[in-house]
Amino acid sequence: MDVHESLLELIGDTPLVRLRTPGDDHSARLYAKLEYLSVGGSVKDRIALRMIEDAERRGLLKPGGTVVEASSGNTGVGLALVAAAKGYRAVIVIPDKTSAEKAATLRALGAEVVVRPGMLPIDHPDQVVNTATRLAAEIPGGWMAAQYDNPANPEAHYATTGPEIWQQTEGRITHLVCCVGTGGTISGTGRYLKEVSGGGVRVIGADPDSSVYSGGDGRPYFVEAAGRWRHPETPEDCWPASFHQEVVDEILPVTDRESIMTIRRTARESGLLVGGSAGTALAAARRVAAGLGPDDLVVAVLPDSGKQYLSKYFDDGWLLRLGFLDGDPATVRVADALTDGERARPLPYLHRHRTVGEALAELRAREAAGAEPVLPAGPAPVGPSRRPTAPELVGAVRLVELDEAVAAGRVGPDQSLDEQLGAPLPQFGGGESAEQALATLRSAPDATAVVLHDGHAVGLVTEEQLRAALGRP
Numbered sequence: 413m414d415v416h417e418s419l420l421e422l423i424g425d426t427p428l429v430r431l432r433t434p435g436d437d438h439s440a441r442l443y444a445k446l447e448y449l450s451v452g453g454s455v456k457d458r459i460a461l462r463m464i465e466d467a468e469r470r471g472l473l474k475p476g477g478t479v480v481e482a483s484s485g486n487t488g489v490g491l492a493l494v495a496a497a498k499g500y501r502a503v504i505v506i507p508d509k510t511s512a513e514k515a516a517t518l519r520a521l522g523a524e525v526v527v528r529p530g531m532l533p534i535d536h537p538d539q540v541v542n543t544a545t546r547l548a549a550e551i552p553g554g555w556m557a558a559q560y561d562n563p564a565n566p567e568a569h570y571a572t573t574g575p576e577i578w579q580q581t582e583g584r585i586t587h588l589v590c591c592v593g594t595g596g597t598i599s600g601t602g603r604y605l606k607e608v609s610g611g612g613v614r615v616i617g618a619d620p621d622s623s624v625y626s627g628g629d630g631r632p633y634f635v636e637a638a639g640r641w642r643h644p645e646t647p648e649d650c651w652p653a654s655f656h657q658e659v660v661d662e663i664l665p666v667t668d669r670e671s672i673m674t675i676r677r678t679a680r681e682s683g684l685l686v687g688g689s690a691g692t693a694l695a696a697a698r699r700v701a702a703g704l705g706p707d708d709l710v711v712a713v714l715p716d717s718g719k720q721y722l723s724k725y726f727d728d729g730w731l732l733r734l735g736f737l738d739g740d741p742a743t744v745r746v747a748d749a750l751t752d753g754e755r756a757r758p759l760p761y762l763h764r765h766r767t768v769g770e771a772l773a774e775l776r777a778r779e780a781a782g783a784e785p786v787l788p789a790g791p792a793p794v795g796p797s798r799r800p801t802a803p804e805l806v807g808a809v810r811l812v813e814l815d816e817a818v819a820a821g822r823v824g825p826d827q828s829l830d831e832q833l834g835a836p837l838p839q840f841g842g843g844e845s846a847e848q849a850l851a852t853l854r855s856a857p858d859a860t861a862v863v864l865h866d867g868h869a870v871g872l873v874t875e876e877q878l879r880a881a882l883g884r885p
């Protein structure tokens with residue numbers, strides 16, 4: 413019989429498919445490795461199985477034990493699936509930006525899901541990895557998979573992904589392109605392919621453009637699970653032990669917009685529905701292939717399916733709200749209400765660790781200049797002129813509230829603003845209709861909103877400016 417006795421036999425062994433994009437005029441062959449066809453739906457099934465079996469062998473995970481992990485979803489799903497198949501309990505800690513589909517999948521597989529804010533510095537006790545480490549220590553029989561530092565992560569790819577690609581291409585692969593999250597995929601697969609080819613395979617990382625791996629400033633981005641961002645208040649960053657940098661020849665930065673537009677186009681033009689980090693890998697792989705000839709064969713590893721992101725990258729409303737779509741040019745859009753001068757200046761906002769006295773002075777100066785006495789607030793940015801990413805703006809500071817707090821003696825002018833942050837300002841994508849934005853602002857407490865372009869805050873817009881752009885009195 414052509415049957416499998418265990419679900420675990422259906423992990424990995426994924427196909428390679430040729431990708432031909434209309435308009436591409438290079439002669440190199442580009443193949444995609446479809447990791448979403450693994451039984452749990454992602455590249456992470458491979459490491460889940462390997463890490464659990466390794467822990468069993470070492471006696472770290474025993475019958476009745478609990479698998480604990482911090483995961484943006486896919487590793488959690490892989491672990492929950494293997495744990496269910498083997499009879500373990502699973503507790504998965506996820507950052508709050510994880511897509512709703514991934515969180516629902518974890519719960520459906522019987523895992524207990526713990527959600528923590530994604531926007532915390534690395535040494536904060538509630539940060540996702542710190543939360544998981546604590547839970548693993550507290551739960552009797554708990555074992556933390558620790559994908560970022562577990563050698564079984566790259567080993568899984570050295571033992572399976574690498575050999576599969578070598579056999580499937582009959583040793584003809586010349587370039588490997590992968591995203592780098594924990595670094596497990598690129599390190600294990602890349603190391604195997606380099607060894608077996610005698611150094612003939614070039615290994616290229618594909619990275620969100622602000623990720624620190626490709627030299628970015630570490631500000632957050634919207635492609636999930638790839639790259640490494642760094643909270644501005646994280647004092648010193650330490651790269652994961654699962655990432656073996658010496659295996660990687662080059663890392664190419666790819667913007668969120670390019671990753672997202674690549675998967676939308678690939679879905680429509682080739683019928684291949686893949687996730688955001690697959691878009692990062694595909695965009696980089698196309699760039700690599702463009703400079704190559706007919707003897708070259710590029711393999712891009714596509715980590716998961718687009719079905720997990722239907723409410724994000726494939727949802728026009730989500731894209732419009734974050735400023736990834738430019739909106740209908742026949743209507744007045746929110747961005748039309750900003751002047752060229754406002755677009756050129758960095759967004760005015762308050763660093764959460766400045767003093768109450770400084771904030772009061774700034775808000776009074778705004779009021780005197782006729783502007784709304786309210787400003788968005790967030791962590792200090794890494795570079796002086798960089799624009800914050802939407803999720804970094806975690807609150808707002810309002811003159812009335814601050815004055816009240818000082819008058820009531822709840823805070824002094826030399827104290828930090830941090831405890832005084834009020835609810836964040838509304839945010840609009842620059843391509844959203846100015847009419848609709850105006851209607852929303854009318855019922856909001858402040859007459860001011862933040863305008864986003866490609867997920868970054870680029871300016872502040874007031875009710876008055878929107879009305880002027882619409883030609884209303």
Ligand SMILES: Cc1ncc(COP(=O)(O)O)c(C=O)c1O
Nearest residue numbers: 486593594595596597637689715
């Ligand atoms: C969707 C997705 N893309 C990319 C990656 C990065 O892979 P790796 O952690 O092996 O570097 C992951 C892993 O978390 C993932 O889930």
